[in-house]
Amino acid sequence: MQQHPDRPRTYKTEGVVLRHSSSGEADRVLAIYTIDYGTIHVVGRGLRRAKSRLTGHLEPLSHVALQLMRGKGIDIVTGADTLHGHASLRNSLEGIARGLVCCEMVEAFAPEEHPNPELYKLLLDTLAQLNEGEGDRLLWHFAFHVLRVTGYMPELQQCVVCSNAVQPDEHLFSPGLGGVVCLNCAKDGDPAGPHERAGAPLLPLSLNALKVMRYFRDNPYEAVQSLNVDGDLAGELQRVLGGYIHYLLEREVRSSTFLAGLSRLLPTGP
């Protein structure tokens, strides 16, 4: 692992614990999204022991103040204090799954060791709102804005093939080209057009879905809350947004699949 000459021998920062995995006899390796350094991987010595003083502070979804020490390969957590434990989020299976969707998206979209204060604030705000009881719509809003602050916002104003302004009509969405394709370009006859070569099938995009996507992009969550998004439209947004994210990551967001599968696996809701 690379050394980080830009960090002092011991340093402090704050971050959100994204995930943990077991390592060695009783250690844990943590992925933490920090305000100063972006995603970092650090080791917590003895975290799996019942008597560890730090382990309760370093669970995924927790917002923590951290003290760290530069290690030979990987940095070591020497101190941690919970700033916000998001306790009510942890009280339901859906809450945990939603929180983990946010963590997984941030880990997937944020390049390692590259701070992004806007993304950091978005993650903190979203976890706090989920903790207040917000649901799946907030996750869509979060996903749109993760795309925005990491530079992957899809083009929704002009056709990504011909660059003409998109007219109010039914259109298609190309995950490969990252935006709307107008019907004119889509029916150009040649099945091996540029959007086909980009490696992802075109998805139908209704006018309503396009409008909702623009609204999500341009407005804070408070405004989006009052929007009426019914079953069909919700399904379409899920397909388009999910398809685009799947194309970008070349895999599914696993926590999101888990969340979607919960209703199928369990007899009753929360």
Next chain:
Amino acid sequence: MTSNFGTDGLPTAPPVARLVDELHKLPGIGSKNAQRLTYHLIRMPEREARSLAEAILAVKEQVGFCSQCQNITDQNPCAICANPNRDQGTICVVEEPLDVLAVERSGAYKGLYQVLHGAISPMSGIGPEELKVGDLLNRLKADAADQDQIREIILATNSNLEGEATAMYLHRLLAPLEIRVTRLARGLSTGSELEYADEVTISRAFEGRQDFV
């Protein structure tokens, strides 16, 4: 003619390189450790080396899952399930076979077990279908139809995010069966200091406080 070069390009006899490769596959064993262990094994008396090899084979040949509790055992049902002196009315659900040993070491529990072989971890793609949850459900349904002995399910999954998620899932899954479902107490651990405890631990400790006796 076989090459006398190992996978790392260094001149290593092929049997030695093979053993290094095999040991390297074990968890927590890096390439240097694998080499060190290999050369230790080479210097070991043949009797000891043979005994080690036989022990590995014996584990693979004789050990399997208990058909009732899914714990690792060399007899079916396992010694705990087959013991008539254990309380047949409670099942303690744990994540791993090592957790059974930890509970047994405490001597605090005299009932039966169910081993899930993992915990729900959405980010790693481990859902309930990857665990031995179906075995637990089948066991409870079979009991309800037959002897109807089981009175209580104790959820003893770890007190971390994955363990909590697993416990919540099981709690909801078992609700229709109308069996008492309990969760191990969560809060301050023995020897810990309040000053260093996190907010979730402290609030759980308050929720679970008991009359002082």
